Amino acid sequence: GVQTCALPIWLSSTGKSAYMDSSAETTAAWTLNSNWTLRLTAKVHRCEYFPAVRDDWESFLGVGATLKLSPRTTLTLDLLRHNGWNNLSSIPEREFQRVVVNIGATIKL
Numbered sequence: 001g002v003q004t005c006a007l008p009i010w011l012s013s014t015g016k017s018a019y020m021d022s023s024a025e026t027t028a029a030w031t032l033n034s035n036w037t038l039r040l041t042a043k044v045h046r047c048e049y050f051p052a053v054r055d056d057w058e059s060f061l062g063v064g065a066t067l068k069l070s071p072r073t074t075l076t077l078d079l080l081r082h083n084g085w086n087n088l089s090s091i092p093e094r095e096f097q098r099v100v101v102n103i104g105a106t107i108k109l
Helices: none
Strands: 002-006 009-011 018-031 036-050 054-070 073-086 096-107
Touching: none
Parallel strands: none
Antiparallel strands: 002 018, 009 018, 018 036, 036 054, 054 073, 073 096
């Protein structure tokens, strides 16, 4: 698997507060045979604004598969669970949960 972590501090787009953008991510892939590959992915991301009162988080958990039909044709299926929330009780109703489905086909000419 591949792991990355980033901790940059940026000025927000409003220009009135700075924020710390932190993330950690990992991916694992298994080649079962010459035709099948399976993937697992996970990521957590945080944007902490200051001096503004905001602490946003999101997480991603995904699973996917690739099927090689021929040397020129592949099919992919990916499912991703995406959650968002904040750790501030003074700002309610900023949470969400969604599932993203991606179906793809590649044909090399």
